[in-house]
Amino acid sequence: MTANPTPATPRALRRTSLDSVGGTAWTLTALDPVPAGWAAVGEGPVAATVPGEVHAELLAAGLIPDPFDADHEAQLAWIGRTSWSYRAELTWTGGPEDHHELVADGLDTLATVLVNGTEVARTANEHRTHRVDVTDVLVEGTNTLEIRFEAPVTGAERLAAELGDRPRAYGHPFNALRKMASQYGWDWGPDLAGAGIWKSIGIESWSGVRLAAVRPLATLDGTDGVLETHVDLQWAPGATEPVTVAVRLGGDAAQAVAQPGQPSVVVVQRAADVAAWWPRGYGAQALHDVAVEVAAGTGRLGTWSGRVGFRTVTLTTEPDVDGTGFVLAVNGEPVFVKGANWIPDDALVTRLTEDTYRAGVAEAVAAGMNLLRVWGGGIYESEHFYRACDEAGVLVWQDFLFACAAYSEDEPLRSEVVAEAREAVTRLSQHASLVLWNGNNENIWGYVEWGWRTALAGRSWGDGYYTEVLPAVVAELDPRTPYSPGSPYSFVKYAHPNDHRHGTMHIWDVWNQRDYSHYRDYPARFVSEFGFQGPAAWSTLTSVVHDEPLDPYGPQMLVHQKAHLGNLKLERGLGEHLPGWGVSSGPGDATGRADMDDWHWLTSLNQARAVAFGVEHFRSLYPLNRGAVVWQLNDNWPVVSWAAVDSHGIRKPLWYALRRVNADRFATFQPRPDEHGEPVHTLVAHDDSDEVWEGELVLTRRSTGAGSTVLAEQRVPFHLDPRSAVAVVLDADLLTPADPRAEVLTAEAEGMTTAFGYFVEDTELQLVDAESAYEVEVAHAAGGCTVTVTAAALAKDLMLFPDRLDPAARVDSGLVTLLAGQSHTFAVTGPALDDEALTTKPVLRSVNDVVGQ
Template sequence: MKHRPLHDGWTLRAASGDSGITGVPATVPGCVHTDLMAAGLIDDPYLDANETRLTWIGRTDWAYETSFHWEPDDPDARVDLVCEGLDTVATVMLNGRELGTTANMHRSYRFPVRDLLVEGANSLCVLFGSPYEYAERRRAELGDRPGAYAEPYQFIRKMACNFGWDWGPTLVTSGIWRPIGLETWSVARLACVRPLVEVVRDGDRIDGKITVHAQIERQSDEPLDIRVSLGDLAKVVGALPEGRATAEVRVDVPAPELWWPRGYGEQPLYDLTVELVDASGRVLDTWRREVGFRSVRLDTDGGAFTIVVNDRPVFVKGVNWIPDDCFPTRVTPKRLAERIDQACRAGVNTLRVWGGGRYECEEFYRLADEKGLLVWQDFPFACAAYPEEGPFREEVEAEARQNVVALAHHPSLVLWCGNNENIEGFHDWGWRERLAGKSWGAGFYYDLLPSVVAELDPTRPYWPGTPYSGAPDLPPNDPARGTIHIWDVWNTRDYTHYASYRPRFVAEFGFQGPPTYATLRRAVSDDPLTPTSPGVLHHQKADDGHGKLMRGLEGHFRTPRTFDDWHYLTQLNQARAIAFGVEHLRALAPHCMGAIVWQLNDCWPVTSWSAVDGDGRRKPLWYALRRAYADRLLVVRPTSVTVVNDTAEPWTGRLTVTRINVAGEPLAEETFEVTAEPRGVAAVELPGPLATPSYPMLELLVAELDGVRALRPFAEDRDMAYPEARMEAHAESATGGAVVTVTAQTLVRDLAIFPDRLDPAASVDDMLVTLLPGETARFRVTSPGGLDTAALTTYPVLRCVNETPRRPTDP
């Protein structure tokens, strides 16, 4: 097997409309938007409101063209053009002859081209039809279907969020978005390799079993062999008789090391190699991947929703993952590794790949395998009623079959989920009446997709959608069963309403905050920059998003008077809201066995629910999430403290709970002997002297156990009579940045440092730290370009809740 990439010499032209664009150098893999940007023909759609002037791109036909030289080196060899990803509606032509058409971003395609290639120069053209024209034509043919947005995304097998979302721009792309090239082979090739990796238990003994299913494409009927090896541990040869096109080879692995989720053990991976060999011993084709041994099942008894790995229930500390860029080829392996690392360092053990995006790249799942991150994979259906008629159904089946097989070897992948919020939409959003009997996707979620998973990947559980209560006739968002999404908090309720829920598993809940200052300032040129200036509002896609941000502050903070105060307080409120929700859900374990925060990342600079903004900078929420997802956590409520232990060892010790005043003076104190069992919780009810403040506006509860501390005021910050913060703050240069040392003379509430205001490349190791009088904290600031150390300790870089009030005219 020989592979020749065809990534050079491409040009782009508009094949419809009157733009006159032609002969533009094109990068493959890539897309129209990035090529036009590189040529200086459009402005960056992520800046200001440029996006609104670029909708014509998605309504235009585009042609990618190149030529290449070809010399036949084996007259009997087969040559295929392999297109790993075409976005989306494409006609592929070689030397003026049509090879085929495509209509699915989520699939790859292979075309035999040996008879069309000519010695010397060959021309290749991929003509992309307008995604809008295609989707609107299908909508007219099949009848309209309801959706969350007035865009036709459910009528085309393409990344739905390309059409805009409540956190994303409307940038409808076209292009060769994954590699394209020629594959030359003879005799036979491995058309498909599907390893099923299982753990076999016999009493206390644990062995491994890999069943390799191989499909062969042949040029001849001669007998062949399939050689399977697992590093140096095992080698098995299976015979492929004359003419046969399928093989099944079993590899038994005595006592393999098990792969575990983060925090539960190690992640050993084994090299699996499958070779196709002819009678002379010549290797015709090779397939290599890393695999891991682990079992996974879903416990749904009594309405539960618990992911069980290697027979151990796992409390899911998760984040939702959306496409990290509207233009996928800009997500480099380095950028992906940074984002995965940010998830790990926040204490996350699970990534949910959300259904409005795409199946992620191989590198994403490989990193999850290495890091021990569990992956919940949605099939790409989200927030709409989808037609089930042909040819749509055939596309969905082909896409599902290909991607289930492609991902089956990854130990990190633990769940297939049919869709995002479509079952809820049918039951609760008025779709049933609007559909008037038309198909909406039920046949996919309850029949087609589970059948594909059962046939091709029976080692993993399937769940029809989220939210979902376990049966089609049950209310889908019932906290007593299955998975729920909590969105009334962001839309209509104060975040303390999270405490009214007693769910089994929450797959989505979130609260908004703006991006970091450096990210917002890069994306928005408003002068002055205000919470409601045009660019800031354009980078807020949620319905009444600014109004909800301000209403969310009302019960907790005084109304901000300056942009800087708005920026700090809305970011802080986002962090507080999600920390409150996560802590509540973790304290409910094992009744509740999962919290998946919406969302880890962003695809562009925007005010959203993310912990990491569109430029990859960590928002205050990230630091709060790191505390809330720590292995050991104290959850303080007015009348109780819950000890949460997500480790394999008991957490035993003396819990000290103190009621103090805002001057840091103890008013009441008690010590409790506590034990939280491994992966368990222990609740301590507080006696009256601790739980009953004399003056709520002046008092706080502080709980400490083995160096873990949690603090809770008896009133909201807007009502607390905090002293104006006094502190000694000193910054000194250090290798690669600076160290800031802060010693509190009074209580200092939620101290934060925002070094990106001084250097966009700067970051800090911690924030949202509350200091009691006399306590000291040190912060490491990283800045490759150097910093003005004096500015690190002044407003608006150094902030806390009870700082000296600022007037709008203050510098």
């Protein structure tokens, strides 16, 4: 097909979908010999789905086992060292348009694109769209489209050799190309580097001019909303007819005229007394419809639609007497950040849907969070994710995709980085929830402290991206949104990038080397990463781990524990806080086998305890500290990890702990120096709401035994203004237990969950054994049941694990501590479950059942 040599009348863009749902039949073929044992893969083309990826295609065809199961990950390593071809035949009928472009929204990653046997493009970036003019190679009737993907592992190795190998945190040279870093394996994720047409693909046909991109930047000027809509246009050579660009904001419309060849127009509109967009907990999430239309005398040529929220965002990193702050403010209101890091929600990302994204964001909301950080070793997420955050009022901290490695600033990588960044900022800048662009994850820290400088020998490592290229792109395309060069970052020229006194910090000596009590060593201004490991839910873990007998060091269990010395750190991490797991000696058990029920319970509980300990400490520092972002909210496969919600969507004990410590009205017992400089229990209350919190605090010292006898009491009237904190000094009677092992502190007030403080660790604490400490009743109802626990003595950290009886069962609450006479009802949804099993170990657990006497 040959382009019309004379300028044609502008015509509306027509997209012909080449996705599988559009009717295009794709096949997948291995281009290299496959290893012995996998001969069926190499026997011929396999039916493929587009969008899709190789692992998912082969799994759907029944040619490989589930990569998540057992030790299949290693068995399937050959896939990453194999080149692949996606091929389709399509019937093409040309229309009146002059230009026909193949548009691939996502190719993963090193691809050669052929149309009718003619090479039309080579690509090397998973994170950007590729647009190729195919006007002169398409023919009327049957056309062949083939996309050949170079093996992702050997391709990365080739590029590393060409660019010069550079330091990185993990084995494969993921930093040599623009592909999802964590797909090459991480300390929580599998090594499943694959290939595929992972986003939509189609042919776009147009004449005269094309609507190329829209950036609707919404902000506030007093009570007025200001919408500055930037519209990019692509013109055909020789175009002679101007176009009108119209922007509709709700019921208001404005327009501008673009002359032939003009690359962009800007349309500015004001909306008086507009409903502003606020983060959750600070106001409503008002979103406003925006529609853009490009038209000529002959009619509409292109359209775009979306929603914006009017808000302002500032990041304050001013020096003060304590160092350098890090304060995010929306609409002038400083936000105390209660967040989590977000990783790709499935190691096979093409399986993610709008429902899975919305479910993930809903878990953050239900846990009291107001921010998710899209971490730099993953992807720029689907529009489904950002729309869900817009609607829920969840702030988005967006990393550019650089993580734990040094990156070349030489060509051809540099041009890919620039193109990728411009596309990402253009696409995401519309979202009200986006409040921070961040240059990288840990790379500046790595350069300073991890021995990279010697290996680099003066070569580039990414600094120019973080300090020049990326901030310039943000300043040009999304000037309303703040930029940070990295995380952690001190915002002080000569300071260490991970100095707790300045900016943001990551705390990883805790977990890796030190007890979680050392979180208190850091009066940090803002913590953007910290966490502690725990296993996935029992049903999730045992769905992929089949060791007999089950053991923390079983071969398949270790496949699903990616952290360096992870199991040893889990064991060491118990410290003096909790007892170790015993040795099971039941029928058929191997001598010396760990009691897996206790291993699972104690490591899960310790994860929750450790992270909650850190959050409580940071909250107690308010306003010195302005937030903490836990590592991590979600998993991408069944694994022992830092996640709060596992890959099957089951909330771990950590999730329930986070819901408690993220409450708007919250109190915690923290050590503060007395007049002699000795640390003593002090109650710190934090009101992170828009309303005054006042009333009476009832502080008690009680027995842990039967009756929870009150041994001392203090009543304190209190008044907290919105977004404020207060420290309450405890009376001497409360601080002088007769027997520290058998007594507990409590703090109660209207509007908050009871706070508990202890004088000793659980390994010394005297608790009544579970059988005597509480009674349990089960009541059945449609769709589930309730489990009510009534305490006769202190019942500490009650947790129900109904998934141990059925993987579909879920529970609404967890980690509940009760005093004598108090009750709590767990609501269980799912299939009918056995009463006796529901009310006994290992389904119903508590601290009492491991230290009770």
